[in-house]
Amino acid sequence: MNIRKTRSLHIAPLKVNRASPSPVYQQISAQLKKELMLGGYKEGDRFFSYRKLGDIYGIELRTAAEAVDLLIKEKFLVKKRASGTYVGNLNNAVKNGTFTGNIWYVLIGTETFDHPYYFRLLKSIERKIDPSGLKLIVGIKESFDKFSSWFTPLQGDGVILTGDIDNKAFLKSVSKRIDGRLITLGAYSHTDSIANVSVDIEGGILKALEKVAPLNIKSFAVIAGRRGKHVTSSIINAANSFAAKNKLRITGFYTEEKEDGWEGMNSLKGNLPDCVIATEPAFFGVCRYAMENNIKCPENLKIIRYGKEPSNRIYDDFSSIDICSDTELMGQKAVEMLLSGKTDKIEMKLEVC
Numbered sequence: 429m430n431i432r433k434t435r436s437l438h439i440a441p442l443k444v445n446r447a448s449p450s451p452v453y454q455q456i457s458a459q460l461k462k463e464l465m466l467g468g469y470k471e472g473d474r475f476f477s478y479r480k481l482g483d484i485y486g487i488e489l490r491t492a493a494e495a496v497d498l499l500i501k502e503k504f505l506v507k508k509r510a511s512g513t514y515v516g517n518l519n520n521a522v523k524n525g526t527f528t529g530n531i532w533y534v535l536i537g538t539e540t541f542d543h544p545y546y547f548r549l550l551k552s553i554e555r556k557i558d559p560s561g562l563k564l565i566v567g568i569k570e571s572f573d574k575f576s577s578w579f580t581p582l583q584g585d586g587v588i589l590t591g592d593i594d595n596k597a598f599l600k601s602v603s604k605r606i607d608g609r610l611i612t613l614g615a616y617s618h619t620d621s622i623a624n625v626s627v628d629i630e631g632g633i634l635k636a637l638e639k640v641a642p643l644n645i646k647s648f649a650v651i652a653g654r655r656g657k658h659v660t661s662s663i664i665n666a667a668n669s670f671a672a673k674n675k676l677r678i679t680g681f682y683t684e685e686k687e688d689g690w691e692g693m694n695s696l697k698g699n700l701p702d703c704v705i706a707t708e709p710a711f712f713g714v715c716r717y718a719m720e721n722n723i724k725c726p727e728n729l730k731i732i733r734y735g736k737e738p739s740n741r742i743y744d745d746f747s748s749i750d751i752c753s754d755t756e757l758m759g760q761k762a763v764e765m766l767l768s769g770k771t772d773k774i775e776m777k778l779e780v781c
Contacts, residue, residue: 441484448558453494456485458562460495464504464518465529465584473515475505529584531557531766534567536575537592541568543653543687544708545735545755546590549613552759553588572598581606586766590614592657608771611762614658615775623771625761629659629734632751632778633666633705636732639749639780640703643730647677648703649696651710652734653687663705663734677701689713700729703748708735715743752779 441459444452463469476484481492496513499505506516533553541547550566557564569575572595579602581587586609593599594616603610603622615626637648650667652660664681671678679701682692689710694717706714711733715725723729730748737755744750754776761774 444485452487453491456495457498460499461504469515471515471517475513475515529582530563530565532565532587534569534589535591536569539570548737548755549759552756553763556760556763588613588762594658611766613758613762615662616658621771623765624773625758627753627776627778629662630666632780633663634670635780636749636751637670640730640732645702647679647701649679649701650681650705651689651692651714652683652707654683654685667705690717693717703730705732708733715746750781
């Protein structure tokens with residue numbers, strides 16, 4: 429083995445966040461993984477002593493030992509009795525599923541993060557990653573081709589994808605480029621063996637319709653957006669299923685580019701339903717239209733709001749039923765799965781209130 433003693437870090441040491449829920453030794457271990465992958469180390473290089481790590485990070489020897497022990501457990505380092513700690517086979521460590529690199533969060537099929545669902549997911553992922561010291565790379569790409577030409581991952585990187593990505597061939601190609609370190613966020617049909625975090629959209633819509641049906645509902649409409657096609661299609665599927673089963677009339681499905689709801693309501697003139705299912709961005713436009721046209725809610729129009737964030741109280745008096753989505757938990761689960769190397773499929777239930 430080539431014995432080369434390390435003298436200093438190749439990347440700037442992170443500032444330990446002692447208020448973080450992530451233990452200090454885990455914060456140190458996460459950055460040392462990046463140091464090992466990006467610092468030009470070779471198998472057999474002598475690694476830092478506990479005392480040296482203590483000096484670099486301002487931590488106790490016991491904490492330094494815990495950070496190193498974690499890296500030994502994950503095969504990044506090997507310990508030799510009476511000799512010290514040495515760099516292990518980094519390629520094998522990465523292949524074993526341990527996360528070491530940057531995290532990419534990419535929204536595909538749109539131009540901006542102005543949709544509240546995707547923006548809240550981004551903030552949740554940022555909050556979860558921040559204590560680890562890992563780098564988050566955020567991107568917005570309009571198509572698969574633009575993503576593929578832009579996406580340049582390093583060894584050990586992982587990616588969280590969301591948006592209009594329901595394409596089996598595309599997801600397989602991305603997964604292959606990053607050795608399977610891919611998480612998809614959303615209800616997609618082509619995830620196969622790819623890790624996925626989603627919500628049961630159709631189940632949530634059906635529950636909401638069952639709650640509102642006894643209120644003399646004979647017809648309803650769906651107002652959603654063209655972006656987030658997987659969300660809109662799931663809502664429409666649930667609406668069609670419920671209407672057929674209960675012999676209700678659907679006055680129309682309105683998908684809007686801006687998803688503000690006003691245009692959808694305006695198109696219903698003269699054919700106003702008893703109930704409207706609106707995604708959260710469209711919901712505000714629906715309420716504005718109702719106020720401008722003296723439509724009393726919920727007396728004359730029942731509104732089911734899909735995708736409400738629990739902390740959002742705007743226009744609460746207008747909605748008959750809210751379907752809440754916990755984007756904070758979705759983002760957290762996605763990051764946890766990526767860091768642990770798991771390929772689970774998690775379907776979260778929606779709260780109907």
